[in-house]
Amino acid sequence: MAEKLTKQSVDYPRWYQEVVLQAGLADYAPVKGCMIIKPYGYTLWENMQRELDRMFKETGHVNAYFPLLIPESFMKKEAEHVEGFSPELAVVTHAGGKQLEEPYVIRPTSETIIWDTYRKWIQSYRDLPLLINQWANVMRWEMRTRLFLRTTEFLWQEGHTAHATAEEAQDETLRMLEIYRRFAEDYMAVPVITGLKSEREKFAGAVSTYSIEALMGDRKALQAGTSHNLGQNFAKAFDVTFLNAEGEREHVWATSWGVSTRLIGAIVMAHGDDDGLILPPRLAPIQMVVVPIYRSDEEQETTVSAARALVEQLIRAGVRVHLDDRDQLRPGWKYAEWELKGVPIRVELGPRDVANASARLAFRVDREKRDVPLAELPALAQELLDETHRKLFDRALKFREENTFRVDSWEEFQERLDEPGGFLYAHWDGTSETEEAIQNATRATIRCIPLDDDLEDGVCVYSGKPSRRRVIFAKAY
């Protein structure tokens, strides 16, 4: 704390790194590309986990736990999967003082070991659907890492479901995509676009990958969650079949879907400003902080005891509230610290406030100040937090709309991408060659083929060949 943050406009990546470190979300680890998630960041993750887990369970999923280590040979059974993940694997070659006969890899994702297990668990259509989720750590040996956004080890959830029909698997894929969209918008206050990934960007081993895509404060895109229809790829690779109701043996249909601690990076970059984090109230570890203000011992007694009484009432009203009664620090210093940490609402309580039975609120989202009768605050609290959520979401949505462009020429594409950046809706001829050429020329990738967009005839911005619909290009994390 105490150090001034680099301004976003001066050096956005540096601002990001400083705010993550100084706000106490995470720290660097003495292990290449890994991070330590500090208590403040981990509490945010716990709040995210709790809501996601509830949403998964409400849709019939249960949790289980599969091994961290995967026999190396398993990774090779699905051709695209091994190609996609091989370069990133961490390998255990020795254990218990001996060299292993077959090395193990640390899971980069668990499709292979889970589908090897499902072969034993699934015999008949009565065993389906199998709707399992796992909360776990995974490891991908990345070259360039960034706190939360891309770390060698990260925490995530991975759902792995098995179904009797292709239709059910597709329904599940879209159901979980929709849960991710709702979570991003209703809890993170981050508007997202749901869409289909191109062949080149899809998960290694999937038939099709869907994602939620968010726009960050620097106008770059962030893939915030993915849901894969795996078809029968893993069932065939691991020979998982079932007897259907007609007594015929069929391969099982599959999905997998996941979100990770990367979402914390999304929250930081979607909402943060030059003074630090702005946390969405439904996930914030501390929703309100109460700061008593005083100049004399007498005033201290008055304001601190009023603050204590208020905090107790707020706790009873279900608010995650913190009393900052540290005596050695000035109020202004405390304000700056809680702003850095992104606490949605600060409650200032001075002697005059107490005398007036009033509290002065300061909203982190827009710096509005508002006086509220002390007695009414507990009953009002949830509404004020909801109001803050809406403001945050609306601002992020407005920002995205202002930075979304329909571009129809290659010149415009390049110019817009350069300045200001953002989401470019453009026609594309549907080939991986063009996609690659565009990426090589501009570093932009296809974020997704949006689900809610109408078909529209046009010509590819790059090749001039015919196109049936626009897709979204952007520079991305």
Place this chain on the structure above:
Amino acid sequence: MAEKLTKQSVDYPRWYQEVVLQAGLADYAPVKGCMIIKPYGYTLWENMQRELDRMFKETGHVNAYFPLLIPESFMKKEAEHVEGFSPELAVVTHAGGKQLEEPYVIRPTSETIIWDTYRKWIQSYRDLPLLINQWANVMRWEMRTRLFLRTTEFLWQEGHTAHATAEEAQDETLRMLEIYRRFAEDYMAVPVITGLKSEREKFAGAVSTYSIEALMGDRKALQAGTSHNLGQNFAKAFDVTFLNAEGEREHVWATSWGVSTRLIGAIVMAHGDDDGLILPPRLAPIQMVVVPIYRSDEEQETTVSAARALVEQLIRAGVRVHLDDRDQLRPGWKYAEWELKGVPIRVELGPRDVANASARLAFRVDREKRDVPLAELPALAQELLDETHRKLFDRALKFREENTFRVDSWEEFQERLDEPGGFLYAHWDGTSETEEAIQNATRATIRCIPLDDDLEDGVCVYSGKPSRRRVIFAKAY
């Protein structure tokens, strides 16, 4: 399911293995010594986590997350620690397609990487105490493994706290031991003895280790949780110092404490019988199962709709309840399955019960059957579950008392240990040599030096040398 369990009296280890597999708690994994925690077992673990996590937070602890991998050199900084853990390490030598310059070990426990981090986080007495817990997977390459009791990978929590004084560290060590005792007794319904470990049995790197020790159904002991006073050992090894209030630089005082998925094994073996699991109601994934009974379509309609209404009311009363309305299975088959899975209370609803506005309860713990007015059941449910908890605990306590012996001669020691087994309170001369000799002769180890036992002069059962107090010997898992 469906296969008959081996009787406990015939082959207890085999009974254990069968009940874990058949009740759906866990499955074998294709990775040496690892297991897959199945949804039923994982839900039990989630329920345990929720209560423990609450108890940790109520005592001021917060969660954080440290890396899975630890640089090999870290393990060598504390002399006893490296000696204790080296033989069990899994080592990552390759990653990202290359050989690593320094290998990483997969954490067997996180003291080293956490104390390396605390060096950065702790500067002054104002940074203390630091009360952090981590929920994580760890890995110890064990030679002989057993589902839940000893697996290569297991899930656990590990608390790592830092304090300004030796007294505070000792207080914390005992505070967490007491939380473990309360959790074991009030949630698992497993009575435990709290005590100090001998030098030979203490944690590698601790000044002193305390444990909770439980007696299993085969009269063997299970160490169910440990709390370590680490003194300044890790602070010195990792050079973690702080400025005290007097402006002097001192090394920090430490504790660590943990419980793991091993506790699931403790529940299985403390309560289970020849028909399967008996789960403690406060942790059971399903606390009550409702089984409608019918012979005709008309009866089916009556009983299933009454069952549905009851289940809704029970859910509203906060009961984790399951409706077993599977049509293809006979009630007797369902009863056997839910007995195997250890559901505390079964509710049978036949046409006559519905007509009488009554439900027949069957208690798993003692097979008591009791008719209860249907309308009163939701309001009674928590009380009935509490009653079941008490019965389970009391039975386990009685069993332990019946299998606890004060032995005063070496002959008696050997005889009792052989038949029936149990906890032997015996005098010991306090030397590691005698402890080792007793273990070599009988396979019994000192489980602990109990905290609540009076001093009593006597002579060592093995060496005849003077002793000031009795300690507990037992064969152990």
